[in-house]
Amino acid sequence: MTDTTASPESTSEFDLIVIGAGPVGENVADRAVQGGLTVAIVESELIGGECSYWACMPTKALLRPAHALTAARRVPGAREAVTGELDVESAFAFRDGAAASWDDSGQAEWLESAGITLVRGHGRLARRLAVEVEHDGETRTLTARHAVAVSTGSVAVVPDIPGLAQARPWTNREAIATSTVPPRLAILGGGVVASEFATMFAALGSDVTVLVRGDGLLGSLEPFAGELVAKALAGAGADVRTGTSASEVSRAGGGTAAAVGSDPADATTSANPATLTLTDGSTLEVDEILVATGRRPATDDLGLDTVGLEKGQTLETDDTLRVLDTSGEPIEWLYAVGDVNGRALLTHQGKYQARAAGDVIAVRATGGTVDDAPWGAHVATADHEAVPAVVFTEPEVASIGLTAAQAEEDERATKVVDYDLASVAGSSVHAEGYEGQARFIVDTDRGVLLGATFVGQDVAELLQAATTAVVGEVPLHRLWHVVPAYPTLSEVWLRMLESLGRDTARSPKAPTS
Numbered sequence: 001m002t003d004t005t006a007s008p009e010s011t012s013e014f015d016l017i018v019i020g021a022g023p024v025g026e027n028v029a030d031r032a033v034q035g036g037l038t039v040a041i042v043e044s045e046l047i048g049g050e051c052s053y054w055a056c057m058p059t060k061a062l063l064r065p066a067h068a069l070t071a072a073r074r075v076p077g078a079r080e081a082v083t084g085e086l087d088v089e090s091a092f093a094f095r096d097g098a099a100a101s102w103d104d105s106g107q108a109e110w111l112e113s114a115g116i117t118l119v120r121g122h123g124r125l126a127r128r129l130a131v132e133v134e135h136d137g138e139t140r141t142l143t144a145r146h147a148v149a150v151s152t153g154s155v156a157v158v159p160d161i162p163g164l165a166q167a168r169p170w171t172n173r174e175a176i177a178t179s180t181v182p183p184r185l186a187i188l189g190g191g192v193v194a195s196e197f198a199t200m201f202a203a204l205g206s207d208v209t210v211l212v213r214g215d216g217l218l219g220s221l222e223p224f225a226g227e228l229v230a231k232a233l234a235g236a237g238a239d240v241r242t243g244t245s246a247s248e249v250s251r252a253g254g255g256t257a258a259a260v261g262s263d264p265a266d267a268t269t270s271a272n273p274a275t276l277t278l279t280d281g282s283t284l285e286v287d288e289i290l291v292a293t294g295r296r297p298a299t300d301d302l303g304l305d306t307v308g309l310e311k312g313q314t315l316e317t318d319d320t321l322r323v324l325d326t327s328g329e330p331i332e333w334l335y336a337v338g339d340v341n342g343r344a345l346l347t348h349q350g351k352y353q354a355r356a357a358g359d360v361i362a363v364r365a366t367g368g369t370v371d372d373a374p375w376g377a378h379v380a381t382a383d384h385e386a387v388p389a390v391v392f393t394e395p396e397v398a399s400i401g402l403t404a405a406q407a408e409e410d411e412r413a414t415k416v417v418d419y420d421l422a423s424v425a426g427s428s429v430h431a432e433g434y435e436g437q438a439r440f441i442v443d444t445d446r447g448v449l450l451g452a453t454f455v456g457q458d459v460a461e462l463l464q465a466a467t468t469a470v471v472g473e474v475p476l477h478r479l480w481h482v483v484p485a486y487p488t489l490s491e492v493w494l495r496m497l498e499s500l501g502r503d504t505a506r507s508p509k510a511p512t513s
């Protein structure tokens with residue numbers, strides 16, 4: 001919509017400036033360009049962000065060999081063909097490929113092909129509609145005609161435990177970029193990151209101890225999810241200790257684990273062990289410690305004070321992703337999208353927000369009509385109650401919507417339907433001795449699904465159907481006509497309906513006798 005003939009290097013004014021070129025920032029920029037705007041994106045590290053190099057992609061690649069091996073071993077005929085163990089070097093090579101060997105040139109090419117101007121450096125808000133970019137000791141100011149979007153993501157939290165920081169613990173970055181398998185690994189935390197890395201390193205051959213502060217793994221999900229994952233971890237030789245944490249850590253010489261960085265070669269295994277004193281008074285000696293105790297928004301050095309906000313804070317937003325000021329009013333020109341707004345720390349959900357944000361920024365800039373009613377084109381309504389998530393542990397955990405506990409807190413009229421996945425025909429041919437569990441949360445007043453959780457081998461692909469049912473508020477009586485193919489794991493849907501009773505198949509318009 002403005003002059004785009006000036007070279008990107010010399011141009012300092014754009015319709016939109018995006019700070020942070022992770023998966024979310026890239027999508028905000030792309031949608032805004034498609035909406036006719038000129039866009040600059042500022043990135044201080046690698047284009048593609050945490051997800052591409054230290055999170056989603058490499059972790060799933062390094063988990064996959066163990067999943068495939070376990071799956072083969074569960075099927076007679078295939079089992080006999082597995083004559084060796086997991087090959088760690090090949091698994092690392094597969095991981096390297098998934099992380100594009102920590103080289104973002106492909107992503108830079110994509111930005112160029114999409115018509116987005118890349119500005120390398122650390123971005124900070126300078127004042128209204130202005131971003132200061134620091135790169136190689138030089139500072140340049142970019143100005144935006146219409147909006148600035150912050151997509152700076154999140155960083156790992158290192159808890160304030162005496163001696164922990166000095167012991168140079170791994171975060172997800174060092175853990176996923178390592179080229180060696182620590183013989184003994186302690187994992188602090190019991191959430192998604194802890195559970196996935198415990199599964200991964202146990203399969204790679206580490207002696208893993210998971211220190212869970214609460215009373216089980218994956219505390220925000222249905223309790224049976226954490227229980228089944230803990231059972232499988234124990235079966236894989238990991239020691240999952242609940243109600244325990246570290247009260248002190250020491251490592252002679254401070255440890256040699258790498259500083260956070262983008263070079264995988266930096267992540268070396270410590271030559272000197274660390275000793276953790278646990279809250280029960282016992283001690284634990286390990287070669288590496290992985291902190292998996294949550295994430296905080298990357299807003300420490302973002303110039304938030306220039307817009308009346310506080311450094312380090314989560315950037316709360318309205319549903320069109322505009323940042324709220326201290327009085328709860330949206331700042332017209334400032335958007336926050338992805339992990340940094342704390343709405344849902346997941347790539348797919350951040351990219352969903354990005355599609356809405358990029359489109360609405362373009363529409364507002366060009367004087368179009370904003371579609372911001374719930375479920376409109378320019379709002380991220382699903383963030384509130386319909387966030388799909390998969391934990392890629394063994395077994396997998398796939399969830400959408402409310403848990404039974406959340407539904408109860410809401411005081412909705414709900415019914416919980418539990419079903420043993422081992423009892424559907426599909427699972428019996430999928431794997432010998434298949435273990436798994438499904439739970440559906442049904443709104444009995446409205447006759448729709450509010451949530452579902454599946455735990456078991458290969459349940460991730462069951463999730464999209466559940467997401468469609470929850471988001472689409474598909475009536476139960478219509479679900480009776482959604483026939484699952486036989487014999488698949490999806491047959492659990494029919495079992496859920498049968499548990500509710502054939503009466504739920506009657507449509508509201510059916511004549512009553």
Ligand SMILES: Cc1cc2nc3c(=O)[nH]c(=O)nc-3n(C[C@H](O)[C@H](O)[C@H](O)COP(=O)(O)OP(=O)(O)OC[C@H]3O[C@@H](n4cnc5c(N)ncnc54)[C@H](O)[C@@H]3O)c2cc1C
Pocket residue numbers: 019020021022023024025042043044045046047048049050051052054055056057059060121122123124151152153154172193298301302337338339340344345346347348349350
């Ligand atoms: C171990 C792990 C595994 C995960 N696995 C999955 C998964 O399987 N599926 C899933 O959906 N989610 C997963 N997640 C979550 C997912 O990684 C995040 O939700 C996602 O990366 C968020 O994207 P983002 O673009 O908001 O932020 P990020 O990916 O963090 O990107 C932010 C970008 O902004 C840049 N930046 C920050 N500050 C500045 C600044 N001031 N100036 C310029 N640039 C800046 C950063 O360098 C970075 O490139 C995982 C997370 C972890 C930790």
Ligand SMILES: NC(=O)c1ccc[n+]([C@@H]2O[C@H](COP(=O)([O-])OP(=O)(O)OC[C@H]3O[C@@H](n4cnc5c(N)ncnc54)[C@H](O)[C@@H]3O)[C@@H](O)[C@H]2O)c1
Pocket residue numbers: 159160188189190191192193194196212213214218219245246292293294295344345346389390391392
């Ligand atoms: N497959 C996926 O989609 C995937 C994978 C990994 C991460 N993620 C995302 O990344 C986010 C962060 O994951 P996470 O596991 O780091 O955070 P989390 O919030 O899921 O879990 C943090 C865990 O650390 C514990 N903890 C917190 N402070 C502690 C302390 N001081 N001492 C001991 N324990 C402590 C908590 O009790 C909890 O068990 C998640 O919200 C998730 O959405 C997604």
